[in-house]
Amino acid sequence: MHLTRLIRTSTREALKGYICHHVQSLHTGCQLLTADKTLLIKLRKSTGYTFINCKKALEKFDNDITQAESWLHEQAQKEGWSKANKLEGRKTKEGLIGLFVGDKVAAMVEVNCETDFVARNEKFQQLVTDVTLAASAHHQSKNQSSAGYVKSLLAGDELNKLCTGEGLSVADQVAFAIGRLGENIYMKRAITVRVPTEWHIGSYVHGSISSQTEVAMGRYGALVIFQGGKEGEQDILGHKLGQHVVGEAPLSLGNMDDLPSGEDETRLLPQTFLSDPSRTVAEFLRGQQAQVLDFVRFQCGEASMEEAE
Incomplete structure (x- = not known):
């Protein structure tokens, strides 16, 4: 009996020593460290x-x-x-339009995802913010010496090459977001503009989400480039014009003297003005002593010109 107990004791000691040695090879001692609760919550x-x-x-x-x-x-x-x-290849028809307007510069970006659920996620919205600001910064650095009106269109593959404020490429940021959100995310397109000192940029985002950032986001967005307007009221004028472009979806600018062609009018200036149906856009602009020079409209999930072809 004494011999049996001695063998059992020796076996237990040997096994204990083996386990201790094995744990030491993985950590700094026999005692496994556990995560600190406060640090765990913070992380x-x-x-x-x-x-x-x-x-x-x-x-x-x-x-x-x-x-x-x-x-x-x-x-x-x-x-x-x-x-x-x-x-890659899974359909991405949801998402957000990100729109930033700075001092005589603006950027509008479309980022797509698979579901509206992810579009409402803060992580996805942060990605849209980062990409929109990256597009604006790229445009400004590239066109610093340009004095006139400069408009640039960036396709998705060009957007992916840009760097965000965190020093990562947009492509890396997208991969990072896909890993966390579990959906395909696609950089669709971006438009960036820079205007001369005497010009103005109007903007409007429809279906906007609550956001604390300088980038407005929604399912529809518009930029309107215009001259003139009553002093101190250019921001209101730009908002109304942007709202009209989103709501009426014009395809071309037209001329100030063009007459409306009916309900299916696709030229901006002859259209009935959304904020004042008693006048056309051209008539409203005359009253404001203003002139629209260009506009861009994005609708989330719509087919681009390249896709339509």
Whole structure:
């Protein structure tokens, strides 16, 4: 009996030593470190990753929250590119139009996703904000020496090459968002403009969402380039013109002297003005001592000219 107990004790000690040695090879000692609860909550709140992944990251880096966050981003980026490749080709008819108007410059971007549910997600909206501002910054840096009116159209592949404020390419940001949201996301197009000092930029976004950023977002957007207008009232005039372009969807500008051709009028100036049905757009502009020079309208999910062809 004494010999049996001795063998059992020796076996237990040997096994305990093996387990301890094995754990030491993975960590710094026999005691496995657990994630600090306060750091876990903080990491979860700052990154939005699941509790399980945040816990795993903190345990991996001995509760070093900086290294844990960096590792989580790296893993999400890898997963995002993998998901992006798998989801490529899935239809993206939902999404948002992002619109930014600065000092004599503006940018309007369309970013598509699969469902309206994701379009309402804050992470997706942040992506739209980042891409819109990146398009505006690119346009300004590229056309600093231009004194006249400059308008540029960027296709999706051109947008993907731009860099965001975080130093990542738009393509990387998209992959990152796909990894977190689980839907295909597609950079559709962007329009950027810069106007001379005496010109003005009107804008309007329809179906706008609540946003604390400088970028307005919705399912429809319009930019209107115009001259003149009553002093101090150009912002109101630009808003009304943008609202009309979104609502009536003109296809061309037309001339100030053009007569309306009926209910299916597609020229802007002869159309019945949305804010004042008693006048055409041209008649309203004469009263405001203003002239529309150009306009652009985006509708989320609509076929572009290239797709229509």
